[in-house]
Each structure stands twice: as structure tokens, then as C-alpha cells.
Amino acid sequence: MNPEFIDGVRVFRADKDEIRKWTGEYYFGYTSNPGGVNPVIWLRNDLPECVQASVLAHEMYHAKDSKFHSSSLLDREVRANIAGVKAHPLGFLLGIWLSITDKDRLRLYLNRLTKNF
Numbered sequence: 001m002n003p004e005f006i007d008g009v010r011v012f013r014a015d016k017d018e019i020r021k022w023t024g025e026y027y028f029g030y031t032s033n034p035g036g037v038n039p040v041i042w043l044r045n046d047l048p049e050c051v052q053a054s055v056l057a058h059e060m061y062h063a064k065d066s067k068f069h070s071s072s073l074l075d076r077e078v079r080a081n082i083a084g085v086k087a088h089p090l091g092f093l094l095g096i097w098l099s100i101t102d103k104d105r106l107r108l109y110l111n112r113l114t115k116n117f
């Protein structure tokens with residue numbers, strides 16, 4: 001699997017099961033080493049393009065967020081979500097809909113809220 005380079009960040013696109021295999025969770029997007037050197041973004045390629053655009057902007061914000069590690073989970077996710085809304089408002093809303101109608105995504109959110117990761 002070859003990455004794309006977007007704004008100097010490696011972006012791997014993969015389907016739901018591949019993303020889970022690589023990240024351990026059913027993420028729409030995931031950034032390894034956020035706010036650090038050579039971050040890598042994982043992005044679901046089986047979502048509508050407008051959702052991918054919003055998720056990519058969200059993850060790109062994490063990738064370049066110099067305050068990532070000094071912020072609370074809520075603060076850093078709010079900042080990244082603002083980036084996702086600005087990039088594609090409809091894609092952001094559709095992403096919420098696709099999350100609240102997917103049992104794997106709901107389980108992920110419950111785990112994140114209770115285990116704070």
C-alpha cells in the first residue's frame with residue numbers, strides 16, 4: 001500500500017477492516033504521532049468523498065497540532081472538528097450520521113469516553 005503525500009504528511013487510504021487491523025479501532029481517520037515528527041494519517045477510503053474530505057482535514061489538524069499533547073481529549077477534538085467542518089460542512093454532518101448509525105462506531109465512542117484515549 002503506497003501512501004499519498006498531502007501537505008508533507010503521509011496518508012494511507014484503506015477500507016474499514018484494514019483501518020481496524022492497522023489502528024486497532026473502527027476509526028474513520030487516525031493520526032499516528034500527532035503533532036510530532038513525520039506523522040502518518042490513516043483514512044477510510046470506503047466513505048463518501050465528502051466525508052473523507054472532512055475526516056482528512058480533521059486528521060491533518062491533529063498531524064500538525066503542536067498543542068496536541070498538552071491538550072485535553074475534548075479540546076483537541078473540538079479544534080480538529082472545527083477544521084473538519086470548515087473543510088466540508090456537509091461531509092462533517094454526514095460523518096456524524098454515519099457514526100451514530102454504526103454499532104462499531106458507537107462502541108468506539110463509548111470506549112473513548114470511558115477509557116479516555
Ligand SMILES: [Zn+2]
Pocket residue numbers: 058062076077080
Ligand atoms: Zn480526532
